[in-house]
Amino acid sequence: MKTKVFTDKAPAAIGPYNQAIVASGKFIYVSGQLPLSEGKLIGDEITAQTEQSLKNLGAILEAGGYTFADVVKTTVYLKNMDDFAGMNGVYAKFFDGTEFPARAAFQVGKLPMDAMVEIEAVAVKD
Secondary structure (H helix, E strand, O other): OEEEEOOOOOOOOOOOOOOEEEEOOOEEEEEEEOOEEOOEEOOOOHHHHHHHHHHHHHHHHHHOOOOHHHEEEEEEEEOOHHHHHHHHHHHHHOOOOOOOOEEEEEEOOOOHHHOOEEEEEEEEOO
16 A cells, blocks of 8 residues: 655655655655755755755655654765765754664766755654
8 A cells, every 4th residue: 555645845746756655554755855945946055955855855754744753764865975074964963863764875967956965765653
């Protein structure tokens, strides 16, 4: 069983996908979140863009009945790996420091709308 999740507190999908899917009533898979607000890219620094991406991700988690404490895995896509430290500093503030989720971070060739960062997540409820 799967259920789509939508909130108007985060950007709508810009393609043929959903903001998130809850699977088996237990897992939520949140699509990659860009640093968008009102359809526009926010900021031109990695810290501002990371914060907006995570705010969008948080709004979707909340719409599905989850929190950052439920996140078990994230993937961070960076336009430039030199931005890792700036992203990491903001990222840490959104998660409980004793139980960070598993994470992978990659530098990619290009992100939609020429963003500096995109973040996706998987969360689970017991």
